[in-house]
Amino acid sequence: xxxxxxxxxxxxxxxxxxxxxxxxxxxxxxxxxxxxxxxxxxxxxxxxxxxxxxxxxxxxxxxxxxxxxxxxxxxxxxxxxxxxxxxxxxxxxxxxxxxxxxxxxxxxxxxxxxxxxxxxxxxxxxxxxxxxxxxxxxxxxxxxxxxxxxxxxxxxxxxxxxxxxxxxxxxxxxxxxxxxxxxxxxxxxxxxxxxxxxxxxxxxxxxxxxxxxxxxxxxxxxxxxxxxxxxxxxxxxxxxxxxxxxxxxxxxxxxxxxxxxxxxxxxxxxxxxxxxxxxxxxxxxxxxxxxxxxxxxxxxxxxxxxxx
Amino acid sequence: xxxxxxxxxxxxxxxxxxxxxxxxxxxxxxxxxxxxxxxxxxxxxxxxxxxxxxxxxxxxxxxxxxxxxxxxxxxxxxxxxxxxxxxxxxxxxxxxxxxxxxxxxxxxxxxxxxxxxxxxxxxxxxxxxxxxxxxxxxxxxxxxxxxxxxxxxxxxxxxxxxxxxxxxxxxxxxxxxxxxxxxxxxxxxxxxxxxxxxxxxxxxxxx
Numbered sequence: 117x118x119x120x121x122x123x124x125x126x127x128x129x130x131x132x133x134x135x136x137x138x139x140x141x142x143x144x145x146x147x148x149x150x151x152x153x154x155x156x157x158x159x160x161x162x163x164x165x166x167x168x169x170x171x172x173x174x175x176x177x178x179x180x181x182x183x184x185x186x187x188x189x190x191x192x193x194x195x196x197x198x199x200x201x202x203x204x205x206x207x208x209x210x211x212x213x214x215x216x217x218x219x220x221x222x223x224x225x226x227x228x229x230x231x232x233x234x235x236x237x238x239x240x241x242x243x244x245x246x247x248x249x250x251x252x253x254x255x256x257x258x259x260x261x262x263x264x265x266x267x268x269x270x271x272x273x274x275x276x277x278x279x280x281x282x283x284x285x286x287x288x289x290x291x292x293x294x295x296x297x298x299x300x301x302x303x304x305x306x307x308x309x310x311x312x313x314x315x316x317x318x319x320x321x322x323x324x325x326x327x328x329x330x331x332x333x334x335x336x337x338x339x340x341x342x343x344x345x346x347x348x349x350x351x352x353x354x355x356x357x358x359x360x361x362x363x364x365x366x367x368x369x370x371x372x373x374x375x376x377x378x379x380x381x382x383x384x385x386x387x388x389x390x391x392x393x394x395x396x397x398x399x400x401x402x403x404x405x406x407x408x409x410x411x412x413x414x415x416x417x418x419x420x421x422x423x424x
Numbered sequence: 425x426x427x428x429x430x431x432x433x434x435x436x437x438x439x440x441x442x443x444x445x446x447x448x449x450x451x452x453x454x455x456x457x458x459x460x461x462x463x464x465x466x467x468x469x470x471x472x473x474x475x476x477x478x479x480x481x482x483x484x485x486x487x488x489x490x491x492x493x494x495x496x497x498x499x500x501x502x503x504x505x506x507x508x509x510x511x512x513x514x515x516x517x518x519x520x521x522x523x524x525x526x527x528x529x530x531x532x533x534x535x536x537x538x539x540x541x542x543x544x545x546x547x548x549x550x551x552x553x554x555x556x557x558x559x560x561x562x563x564x565x566x567x568x569x570x571x572x573x574x575x576x577x578x579x580x581x582x583x584x585x586x587x588x589x590x591x592x593x594x595x596x597x598x599x600x601x602x603x604x605x606x607x608x609x610x611x612x613x614x615x616x617x618x619x620x621x622x623x624x625x626x627x628x629x630x631x
Binding site: 137 | 497509542
């Protein structure tokens with residue numbers, strides 16, 4: 117089906133056919149990364165603005181590389197040291213940037229709904245690069261691409277997401293996306309870090325790691341989002357790591373073809389042991405590679421064919 | 425807009441003969457050394473494979489075959505209502521110093537070939553690029569000329585040329601189609617064609 121959306125704000129909004137389309141496009145984009153000269157002229161003359169109100173290295177760099185490989189001009193704007201510090205509102209800053217005629221604004225904001233607000237007010241395309249604990253759609257898409265690539269399909273797979281579900285936009289976007297693609301999702305973690313309304317999203321909940329990962333085709337480990345935690349969610353890091361960390365001992369009870377994923381940044385020795393992170397089961401770096409391809413696909417679909 | 429078939433241009437045997445002849449001509453001109461056929465997706469890729477089969481039958485060796493998707497190099501991306509699907513480019517051999525024969529089904533405005541040449545250049549520096557097309561229907565908008573032609577076919581702009589191949593369409597034949605309209609006189613149709621926004625990359629059939 118043809119892509120007709122102006123923005124990519126959430127996985128909740130988009131349909132399974134659109135996800136498949138996006139993944140197919142991203143798969144084609146991967147070839148460009150293997151070239152000696154990594155550049156195609158597709159988005160020549162288009163401008164992509166990275167508007168980041170929260171720290172990011174992976175996602176911002178990934179969008180920047182994706183834009184540059186497609187020949188777009190990519191401008192990075194980070195809130196620190198900008199007019200945002202001088203008291204300008206979010207919307208005013210965005211409107212000022214829009215006055216410079218960008219084609220796509222990639223936005224990360226600590227407030228859930230920030231990108232959706234911009235999408236409503238700006239005429240250019242808006243991509244959500246993470247909004248608070250709400251959604252991070254391109255991360256979910258690159259996870260789906262990685263799984264599809266390794267497993268050959270998505271439908272029917274069992275995925276277990278482990279850790280801080282409450283504060284994770286990655287978990288939320290993945291749950292929406294995976295459910296739409298016909299996958300079974302189990303979330304596992306201490307009760308304090310599993311949102312009570314989780315079952316309404318169509319996932320199973322488990323409070324025992326061994327049980328949750330025994331039959332999983334894919335295990336996705338999440339980082340504790342200390343920056344979003346407002347109270348005492350866990351007794352201590354050491355205790356958390358002992359109960360919820362994935363080490364080689366626990367990996368032995370998993371399926372022999374299990375994939376271990378992590379959206380990064382990895383806290384080695386907390387949620388995942390270094391041996392597991394570097395094991396052949398781990399596809400953590402494939403996720404990063406696929407991130408560029410997915411973002412190229414997103415930029416292409418949003419800016420590439422827009423009516424002039 | 426519905427279309428009706430105006431005439432059959434090539435049947436299965438004619439199409440096969442045309443590919444055999446192109447195969448002979450390519451070998452005659454390129455000799456044996458470092459030859460690759462690169463088909464432009466989708467039907468060009470199929471034709472490139474078939475020409476490679478012909479050359480293998482004639483010469484006993486098979487040229488390398490690749491496939492090129494030119495979507496990312498199109499010059500009309502910003503002016504279309506929706507984005508064409510990006511397919512993958514598969515050229516698993518170095519292009520440097522070799523003779524590349526681009527293969528496509530229908531040569532029309534030449535814009536696809538312009539995009540294909542840019543795409544090839546980004547992948548390497550071939551010694552020579554030549555062009556083989558099954559049908560040359562005229563109406564060039566760029567200074568591009570094919571080296572090997574299956575059939576020259578004078579057409580009007582409002583007609584379309586549909587190349588059907590067994591692998592995609594279940595049969596091998598080439599037909600001219602025209603829009604289903606009854607009353608318009610030739611002069612009026614000409615004016616309509618001039619007024620209509622040009623769909624520059626349209627050649628055989630819409631993918």
